[in-house]
Amino acid sequence: MKDARAENHQVTAGRRDQADDEGRIDAEALFRAHAPFVAAFLQRLGVPSADVDDVVQEVFLVAHRKGGYVPGAGKPRTWLGAIAVLLARSGNRSRGRNKEGADEAAIESAYATGKDPSEALEVHGSLQRVQRALDTLDVDHRAAFLLYEVDGESCDAIAASFGVPVGTIYSRLHHARRRFQEAYAALDQEPAPFRSLISRGARGT
Amino acid sequence: MKPPPRLLDDPSVAPELRADLKRAATSLPAYNAAAGLASFQAAIGSSLGAPTAAATHAAQAKTATAVTVGKSATVLGSAGAKVALLALGSAALVTVGTLSFPSHVAAPQHHPASHAAAPFPAAPIPTAPAQPAPTSLPEPTTLPPAPQAPALPAPTAEAPVAVRDAGHARARERTYAPTMHGATRQADPDDALRLEVAQLGQIKSVLDSDPAQAYRLAEAGHKTFSRGMLRPEREALATLALWNLGRRDEATRRAEAFLTRYPTSPLRARLQLLVERR
Numbered sequence: 150m151k152d153a154r155a156e157n158h159q160v161t162a163g164r165r166d167q168a169d170d171e172g173r174i175d176a177e178a179l180f181r182a183h184a185p186f187v188a189a190f191l192q193r194l195g196v197p198s199a200d201v202d203d204v205v206q207e208v209f210l211v212a213h214r215k216g217g218y219v220p221g222a223g224k225p226r227t228w229l230g231a232i233a234v235l236l237a238r239s240g241n242r243s244r245g246r247n248k249e250g251a252d253e254a255a256i257e258s259a260y261a262t263g264k265d266p267s268e269a270l271e272v273h274g275s276l277q278r279v280q281r282a283l284d285t286l287d288v289d290h291r292a293a294f295l296l297y298e299v300d301g302e303s304c305d306a307i308a309a310s311f312g313v314p315v316g317t318i319y320s321r322l323h324h325a326r327r328r329f330q331e332a333y334a335a336l337d338q339e340p341a342p343f344r345s346l347i348s349r350g351a352r353g354t
Numbered sequence: 355m356k357p358p359p360r361l362l363d364d365p366s367v368a369p370e371l372r373a374d375l376k377r378a379a380t381s382l383p384a385y386n387a388a389a390g391l392a393s394f395q396a397a398i399g400s401s402l403g404a405p406t407a408a409a410t411h412a413a414q415a416k417t418a419t420a421v422t423v424g425k426s427a428t429v430l431g432s433a434g435a436k437v438a439l440l441a442l443g444s445a446a447l448v449t450v451g452t453l454s455f456p457s458h459v460a461a462p463q464h465h466p467a468s469h470a471a472a473p474f475p476a477a478p479i480p481t482a483p484a485q486p487a488p489t490s491l492p493e494p495t496t497l498p499p500a501p502q503a504p505a506l507p508a509p510t511a512e513a514p515v516a517v518r519d520a521g522h523a524r525a526r527e528r529t530y531a532p533t534m535h536g537a538t539r540q541a542d543p544d545d546a547l548r549l550e551v552a553q554l555g556q557i558k559s560v561l562d563s564d565p566a567q568a569y570r571l572a573e574a575g576h577k578t579f580s581r582g583m584l585r586p587e588r589e590a591l592a593t594l595a596l597w598n599l600g601r602r603d604e605a606t607r608r609a610e611a612f613l614t615r616y617p618t619s620p621l622r623a624r625l626q627l628l629v630e631r632r
Contacts, residue, residue, distance in 0.1 A: 189383050
């Protein structure tokens with residue numbers, strides 16, 4: 150699945166990363182290849198949808214100011230993810246943490262239009278449930294969970310990009326996975342939003 | 355130690371959860387990459403976000419790609435620490451550059467993702483704030499002492515501005531070095547920088563709604579973070595606050611001084627507007 154996602158990123162980008170002789174990838178090439186990933190990552194970190202476009206710009210401007218991505222233990226997406234976490238955390242402090250939980254606007258826009266309506270409902274329901282469970286995690290745990298579980302990155306790459314020992318990432322993942330599953334299970338114990346009921350009904354669960 | 359099996363691949367995990375995660379993994383938001391790229395190209399085409407010498411050097415040397423994040427971040431090597439601190443500074447910088455300027459101080463290349471650029475108002479002080487004044491601002495109750503480091507060298511009148519700016523950048527790198535490696539660390543430089551970033555956020559949050567408060571906060575920030583890394587960004591906000599207060603002559607003088615002192619600043623284009631539209 151990781152390969153499919155990587156291919157999707159490249160199709161979206163329209164071309165492969167541009168690397169110089171040293172293997173360094175400049176920020177513009179990073180933007181072409183990974184902007185949709187960064188946008189999704191920021192939304193799932195809890196950045197309000199109204200701010201995502203701006204924060205995406207900030208992430209790549211920071212990448213630009215740092216001279217682009219230099220190949221190493223960290224991968225481009227984990228490296229960009231680490232920058233995104235910094236900015237998301239900074240934004241949360243200035244804006245105040247989003248207490249409303251899942252960002253409906255983000256979820257509404259989080260899948261391509263023009264698909265079969267029932268499929269769209271299924272996707273919407275899935276994203277809503279995942280986001281509500283993610284909202285129970287703090288930024289550090291959420292970032293580790295997203296990069297590992299959703300984006301398929303390795304713990305070594307995440308640790309290298311975030312500047313922490315890999316054991317720290319294992320620990321964060323352990324707690325994040327437990328909390329996520331607990332929160333996900335608890336969704337069935339609370340009144341579900343109307344749209345979720347439709348979604349679950351649409352897929353026969 | 356081995357990484358745990360991914361939930362997606364773990365048969366003991368509820369199928370519904372795995373299905374939801376799989377959909378999340380394959381459903382990207384409807385992000386307008388073309389518009390975003392155009393904005394980004396415009397931004398880096400101007401002076402905004404120009405790679406710093408330190409960053410370029412770090413990239414060329416392939417020394418570190420790590421970014422310090424969170425309380426559990428480890429102390430990095432010197433190169434990694436520089437890059438991490440640079441990232442924080444850059445984060446604050448571009449936040450200032452892309453988000454926080456008053457809507458009437460439109461950037462030359464204001465990207466479409468942001469609010470639409472608006473002309474300068476006829477009145478110096480907006481009669482209707484662009485956003486309601488926050489009822490409470492996140493104010494750190496205690497600020498750590500300024501990092502125990504040599505003060506930034508004051509640029510001399512004789513020094514070429516580019517040299518002064520480069521020297522300033524090098525001094526920024528040096529600023530936190532003693533505390534990063536010193537045996538007696540009184541204040542974590544990352545924490546100090548985060549507080550400085552947070553204080554910058556406070557200034558930004560009231561720049562439109564309460565420019566007087568923004569100006570006071572900026573001036574207080576200069577004192578509190580006298581050896582901080584974000585003085586240029588804070589000074590830019592102070593200048594804009596003065597402009598919003600209608601103190602245009604003073605704002606213009608400070609803008610001119612800013613342009614002289616920080617000729618390669620990413621904020622140059624925005625402050626240049628103040629000088630030109632005096």
